[in-house]
Amino acid sequence: MDDSDPHPLTAARGARGLSQTALAARVRQAAARHGLRSGCDRPRIRKWERGVVPDADSQLYIAEALGLPTDAVALPWPHWLHGTCDGAVLLTPHSAVPALREALTPVERRTFLTLSGAGLTALAGQWASARPAVALDAAPGPPETGENLVDVLRDSVDRLTAAGPAHEPHTTRLLTAHLHTVTDLLETGDPRPATLQRLHDLAADLAHTLAWRHFDRGTHPLAARYWMAALHNTHALGDTDRSAGLISDLAYQAAWRNDHTLAQDLLTHALTRARHPAARSLLHLRLARSLAASPTPGRTAALHALHAAEHELNRAGTDRPAWCTWMSEADLAVDTGQALLDLGDTRPAKQLLTDGEHLLPATRDKTRGIVLAYQAAHHLAHRDIEPAAHAATAALDLARRTNAPRCEQLVQRLTPAFHPYAHHHAVGRLLHLAGNTSTP
Template identity: 55%
Template structure:
């Protein structure tokens, strides 16, 4: 078997199931379509895979032969512009954590969004994570050692950015990306002990998760997926199964948000196999209940109620020893997500009660979540044919979303607007519609 780690061109070619001869023929065909002749042969491709940089014209032919648009090429950054997989998912492996991070960081460029990631690819990744062994940390490298003081600086920087008030966090993406780029570089080129490596992988996973949520909130779904996947690779490298399950549950949440509940269910089923912390399992069960209920299949009602019951028990069992990424899970989340699931099952009265209770329980520090919860409360009021309080909740949500820079919350309200149209004469509704159009 070929070593796919030696060069991105080899990895990209093999990911597409192409032999060296296939690639050569594709390159020659790309030149021929322009009435030109390429001198590419197997020997030359070998040279490219060993560090020789092809000229810009040849790079265009390579991209075309691999089925990619020419505008992803940055000739002066060969081979870093090459995608590392055929389906956008870097496979889990002993040294996959750096390629996955680099793929996420490169996907930030808009021209790479042509690499869509299918539900089948995400489900397969989740299955590999659930059944495969924990990945050993990378050994020391022959390069300059990384000091614990430097790692602590990176950790403190990331934590400081995460602790900012919600309205200020909207201005931090570039800083987070820079911090993650530094961690990626140190993982790739630094020399570190297993203890320092564990901290670097954990930090990479945490940063990737934070960045992914920012991208998701702004509707940049391909970017968000790549960051969550990169985080999963690093949680896997650190042997942190609870964090890995959380990153998978984020991918499932995104799939459900986009209406792909089958993929969401598959991912969550795999995530639950290795999650052990009660708070983590509570979050997974809540998301499972939500996605099962959203499918609209009344035969799943029992499964939904079982998941909600399990989530309630796990939250009761959760003490203060919680992973940072799910330390926020609370009675407020249990109430609102339970209410949303019951709303989808048709139990509107109980659903409205739970959603309202949960929104009131939410700490003031969780402004973005409050915006989402207010949108849910508006929905439940509309389901009970109560347009005036629905408009009030929707208006609060929209104003909050605009203040803190949370377009996902605003999108929830945009989706509700057609349901307000029949109530244009009701107090507060016309004001809401005007605000939304401004």
């Protein structure tokens, strides 16, 4: 933190319209609720804002005085002061480290893990209206030890991320340890802009990877915190397209959990600042999926979003941001097909899902498994039992080969509907395979 920056306690107090005297009074009231007395006064608040660290009890009273959950203090002082009552970390020029610390705090050290939809929407709205961050100057300076360590970390992270799915339990632990190191370096390491840029970029990559891994395993609150940590770091880099993509990942998670109102709110905010056509195509496509899957489908809006997604993808060309190079005609076909299925347009939907699945490269087998599960659900809804069983079996096999529990969960949800048809050979094979559950 620069000397010119306000202390996080000053910022948290100011955000709530509290003077030092008013905050001191609230701290005393919090202590009284615990049957204790506090001698907190304005001079003590001033000392804390000048660098004196409050004791553990005083930090609990400060949390209550600011309307924060008391387990927020599981983070080191003063990082937990960046939080809000909705569970999000406020987006500021220096919020990247607090957001990373929040994601990395062990679950056993907190009782409060829930992140509200209001908190996510507020964070996305704050990002949408924020002044663009000043991009860090990446001009290289004289080589230093810190740079060599960043090179080592980057090489290790790339190798760990590329390791096969069978190694994910081990590589996830190692990637988490690397993120701890990167966070420490951001807080105390080489302050040169070129090094900071590389560290923020590495932190964003690590947090993004860990978010998807936790999402695949159903640990949704932790996945959301990693996505938010990645967002804070891309915001520090001034990379609005990538930040918009991370908000759309949070929206994807919300839609997966059937919270389509939240998904649409997040995507609407993300679209206000996304600029690259490939990024905008992805956002429009996810918006269309959510609109089509809503309890009261927005047909006209969904079709408009599908048209926009196709238009933007046609404009995208080959020079794309690294984080969405995978966005392709296959994804457009698959997600358009699923959206049309949800809207009841079954004939074109079936063809698009088939075409999209064939277009997917072998490196996208996790996505292929999801598509096959969608196809199985479609066949099953139309009582096409044999094709449904074959698609579900193929999806389950891919899910286990690629260590994709999220895909396996989709298939397992379908299996009760197959039981009345257990006499079919293909269904019997599926039910046998589904009963032999794998361990992620």
